[in-house]
Amino acid sequence: xxxxxxxxxxxxxxxxxxxxxxxxxxxxxxxxxLAKPQPSPTPTPKDGIDVGDDDIVRVDTQLTNILxxxxxxxxxxxxNLKQEDIRILEDGKGQQIFTFARQADLxxxxxxxxxxxxxxxxxxxxxxxxxxxxVDAVLRVAKDEAALITFTGEATLExxxxxxxxxxxxxxxxxxxxxxxxxxxxxxxxxxPPISGGNQNLAGSTAIWDALFVTADExxxxxSDKTRRAIILLSDGVNTSGKYKLDDAVQQAIKADxxxxxxxxxxxxxxxxxxxxxxxxxxxxxxRAFFPRNEDDLRKAFExxxxxxxxQYLVAYSPxxxxxxxxxxxxxxxxxxxxxKKQELVLRHRQGYFAKTEETKNKKP
Numbered sequence: 001x002x003x004x005x006x007x008x009x010x011x012x013x014x015x016x017x018x019x020x021x022x023x024x025x026x027x028x029x030x031x032x033x034l035a036k037p038q039p040s041p042t043p044t045p046k047d048g049i050d051v052g053d054d055d056i057v058r059v060d061t062q063l064t065n066i067l068x069x070x071x072x073x074x075x076x077x078x079x080n081l082k083q084e085d086i087r088i089l090e091d092g093k094g095q096q097i098f099t100f101a102r103q104a105d106l107x108x109x110x111x112x113x114x115x116x117x118x119x120x121x122x123x124x125x126x127x128x129x130x131x132x133x134x135v136d137a138v139l140r141v142a143k144d145e146a147a148l149i150t151f152t153g154e155a156t157l158e159x160x161x162x163x164x165x166x167x168x169x170x171x172x173x174x175x176x177x178x179x180x181x182x183x184x185x186x187x188x189x190x191x192x193p194p195i196s197g198g199n200q201n202l203a204g205s206t207a208i209w210d211a212l213f214v215t216a217d218e219x220x221x222x223x224s225d226k227t228r229r230a231i232i233l234l235s236d237g238v239n240t241s242g243k244y245k246l247d248d249a250v251q252q253a254i255k256a257d258x259x260x261x262x263x264x265x266x267x268x269x270x271x272x273x274x275x276x277x278x279x280x281x282x283x284x285x286x287x288r289a290f291f292p293r294n295e296d297d298l299r300k301a302f303e304x305x306x307x308x309x310x311x312q313y314l315v316a317y318s319p320x321x322x323x324x325x326x327x328x329x330x331x332x333x334x335x336x337x338x339x340x341k342k343q344e345l346v347l348r349h350r351q352g353y354f355a356k357t358e359e360t361k362n363k364k365p
Contacts, residue, residue, distance in 0.1 A: 068349035099316035115235035151211035207242030236266025237274035286350035
């Protein structure tokens with residue numbers, strides 16, 4: 001009897017062991033040597049219009065996202081484009097589109113950059129008034145955020161990113177032209193600056209590219225990927241100092257996925273506005289340049305920026321060049337619809353991006 005019970009007990013143990021082996025083979029645990037990492041699902045094409053705010057960050061991380069606006073000859077926004085109306089090229093090669101949608105209400109992360117050098121002395125009051133009106137019209141509490149930076153030869157963070165319009169207006173009110181030592185007005189100085197007056201020399205110069213670089217690198221690059229990042233630059237575009245070049249500023253803005261909207265405003269006494277460079281930095285980053293002739297034009301420029309920031313298309317595609325080598329890739333969005341081609345629409349978007357690297361891929365969020 002004892003041996004019969006022992007045999008039954010051994011049989012039960014054996015069957016239990018066999019069941020465990022089968023279960024492990026079918027459902028290996030994370031620590032099991034049979035466990036294998038599951039591949040990411042292959043992204044599938046998605047069409048649509050007016051997707052929600054969060055959809056842009058749900059796009060597969062292997063895809064490249066491009067935001068663009070479309071306008072006609074009268075600069076009116078086109079808001080009814082479809083995926084089949086366009087094609088996207090990377091380094092001249094057609095790409096497969098996986099997502100096409102209109103982003104009408106994306107949260108905004110903005111930086112208002114105000115040139116306070118000598119060439120802006122007489123125009124600064126109008127710039128401050130227009131900037132304050134822009135803040136009141138654009139900023140939505142608990143959704144959007146903005147920062148204020150002033151610059152001459154150095155950039156000063158007057159107000160860090162905030163969603164509080166009152167704080168921004170107070171910061172704008174405090175902005176003023178601080179003349180360098182010996183300044184008597186009209187760009188003229190008397191005497192000589194002190195021997196240790198490096199800061200005074202900087203106060204009399206303009207480092208636009210440095211200000212753009214540091215704003216994209218230190219203020220906007222750390223904001224949420226859910227937001228639309230943009231810099232609104234108020235300057236005459238005449239750079240006279242600084243360690244960075246125009247291309248350095250453009251590249252840093254592209255790396256931070258930041259569009260630059262330029263408002264060219266300056267004093268004719270100082271030579272007016274350098275429209276060429278302001279157009280260049282805006283076009284390369286997907287923004288737009290404005291050249292107001294009076295206060296009414298200045299207010300309209302801010303209004304147009306607000307409209308464009310909230311009326312954009314999102315295109316996401318899987319690059320045919322899958323190398324993670326950090327190289328710069330050119331991007332072009334084109335109209336292929338024959339009827340729309342006749343309308344000569346203008347599409348504005350960043351003209352390229354820097355490919356991710358393995359270091360970026362493995363970097364923890």
